[in-house]
Amino acid sequence: MNRTKTLCCISLAIVAFLSVQSVAEQSYDVVILNGRVIDPESKTDSIRNLGISNGTIKAISTRKLAGRTVIDARGLVVSPGFIDLHQHGQNEENNRFKAMDGVTTSLELEVGTGDVDAWYAQREQKSLINYGVSIGHIGARMMAMRETPVALVPSGPAAHRAATDAEILEMKQTLERGLKRGAVAVGFGIQYTPNASRWEILEMFRVAERFGASCHVHMRHAGVKEPASSIQALQELIAAAAITGAPLHVVHIQSTGGPATPKLLQMITEAKSRNLDVTTECYPYIAGMTDIKSAIFDEGWQEVFGIDYKDLQWAATGERLTKDTFNEYRKTGGMVAVFSMTEEIVTAAIKSPLTMIASDGILEKGKGHPRTAGTYSRILGQYVREQRALTLIDALTKITLMPATRLERRVPSMKNKGRIRVGADADLAIFDPQAIVDKSTFQDPARYSEGIRFVLINGVPVVKDGELQSNVYPGRAVRAPLN
Ligand SMILES: [Zn+2]
Numbered sequence: 001m002n003r004t005k006t007l008c009c010i011s012l013a014i015v016a017f018l019s020v021q022s023v024a025e026q027s028y029d030v031v032i033l034n035g036r037v038i039d040p041e042s043k044t045d046s047i048r049n050l051g052i053s054n055g056t057i058k059a060i061s062t063r064k065l066a067g068r069t070v071i072d073a074r075g076l077v078v079s080p081g082f083i084d085l086h087q088h089g090q091n092e093e094n095n096r097f098k099a100m101d102g103v104t105t106s107l108e109l110e111v112g113t114g115d116v117d118a119w120y121a122q123r124e125q126k127s128l129i130n131y132g133v134s135i136g137h138i139g140a141r142m143m144a145m146r147e148t149p150v151a152l153v154p155s156g157p158a159a160h161r162a163a164t165d166a167e168i169l170e171m172k173q174t175l176e177r178g179l180k181r182g183a184v185a186v187g188f189g190i191q192y193t194p195n196a197s198r199w200e201i202l203e204m205f206r207v208a209e210r211f212g213a214s215c216h217v218h219m220r221h222a223g224v225k226e227p228a229s230s231i232q233a234l235q236e237l238i239a240a241a242a243i244t245g246a247p248l249h250v251v252h253i254q255s256t257g258g259p260a261t262p263k264l265l266q267m268i269t270e271a272k273s274r275n276l277d278v279t280t281e282c283y284p285y286i287a288g289m290t291d292i293k294s295a296i297f298d299e300g301w302q303e304v305f306g307i308d309y310k311d312l313q314w315a316a317t318g319e320r321l322t323k324d325t326f327n328e329y330r331k332t333g334g335m336v337a338v339f340s341m342t343e344e345i346v347t348a349a350i351k352s353p354l355t356m357i358a359s360d361g362i363l364e365k366g367k368g369h370p371r372t373a374g375t376y377s378r379i380l381g382q383y384v385r386e387q388r389a390l391t392l393i394d395a396l397t398k399i400t401l402m403p404a405t406r407l408e409r410r411v412p413s414m415k416n417k418g419r420i421r422v423g424a425d426a427d428l429a430i431f432d433p434q435a436i437v438d439k440s441t442f443q444d445p446a447r448y449s450e451g452i453r454f455v456l457i458n459g460v461p462v463v464k465d466g467e468l469q470s471n472v473y474p475g476r477a478v479r480a481p482l483n
Pocket residue numbers: 110189218251252360
């Protein structure tokens with residue numbers, strides 16, 4: 001009896017000790033120790049430990065934390081994962097390059113899709129990184145005109161003729177259906193559908209406004225040649241935003257604007273000062289890339305861009321084009337790099353406090369533009385470390401907090417991305433600021449960036465010690481509430 005009582009007291013004491021112990025040394029799924037944590041929202045830039053459980057950041061502390069998986073981040077920057085608002089390639093091949101470049105959320109918002117449900121269903125439980133899509137005016141226009149998609153952008157009637165009133169109505173219905181099914185935004189590529197009237201575009205903006213969706217627009221005209229200049233094209237869009245109240249996001253302002261880019265940025269600053277919701281993005285390369293069959297290369301393209309055949313590079317082979325090879329490839333179709341920008345323009349766009357960074361990337365069997373694999377490391381390596389064009393925290397703001405904020409009115413879950421705070425999604429990019437560098441080039445676009453040491457998606461490491469992990473699919477849908 002006596003002995004039992006003693007044993008009982010001892011076991012009670014052990015239980016009490018263990019529970020004190022577990023409060024003091026709570027164990028997380030993952031802890032990240034001694035990293036330089038940078039959070040653009042709170043302006044934190046300090047050595048901290050992070051505790052992560054169930055895909056969420058649970059603790060940010062100077063105290064030592066314990067966890068089942070321990071990541072030693074000494075000497076490394078711990079940043080919110082990078083959010084790419086403009087990534088066309090949305091499959092396993094592309095996701096691997098994005099993850100190795102620090103991207104945790106990759107969104108196709110410019111071209112988008114015509115069928116939102118099917119797009120999300122294809123990726124559920126199968127995605128390395130987080131994904132999301134807009135409902136696209138291009139897709140809606142192709143559906144209304146019964147053009148079968150063969151490439152990202154149209155080359156048939158949707159590229160080349162005006163819409164009837166009935167077709168415009170059908171496009172509005174397609175947009176509305178997509179938005180009800182949770183499309184993140186509304187996408188436009190007006191330069192690829194040059195016969196879309198100003199009225200047609202306004203009608204699409206009106207639908208977007210009803211759903212609080214931002215319009216992500218590739219502008220109608222590029223360059224400086226009046227009257228069809230990028231300045232006139234931006235006037236159309238700012239007017240559409242003012243008339244309808246829809247939020248406007250101008251994609252790749254430096255590649256559309258060319259030499260007019262500083263003027264376009266000034267126009268956006270002025271529009272914002274009138275309380276219009278206008279934002280923009282750019283990518284850190286002096287060439288764009290698009291399909292040679294698209295309407296962009298209709299009669300007169302040389303004057304529009306101020307370039308010639310030699311400034312076009314065929315992506316499949318790396319060869320520069322001539323009049324003959326241009327005409328030959330224009331018949332078959334395929335991707336072509338367009339060297340139309342100067343380094344001064346690109347740097348000015350990157351430095352502007354208005355711009356987010358978005359890649360406009362797509363790789364197909366290793367072919368494409370180096371921006372797919374290298375955009376974010378290039379910003380942090382070349383423009384932050386080498387050129388000092390941006391401070392580190394300003395650069396991180398452009399690639400984490402600003403894109404998250406752009407979408408959070410329509411997609412409230414974006415309030416938990418682009419930040420390092422308790423309760424935020426554990427989407428993190430952990431990199432060596434002295435070593436981060438892009439390795440992809442126009443000749444060899446499918447090369448992983450270096451210097452990204454760890455990437456976590458919803459708390460799951462997809463890059464460990466600089467190595468991509470296989471057979472992990474922690475990516476989740478970024479989707480607006482259904483209604
Ligand atoms: Zn575009």
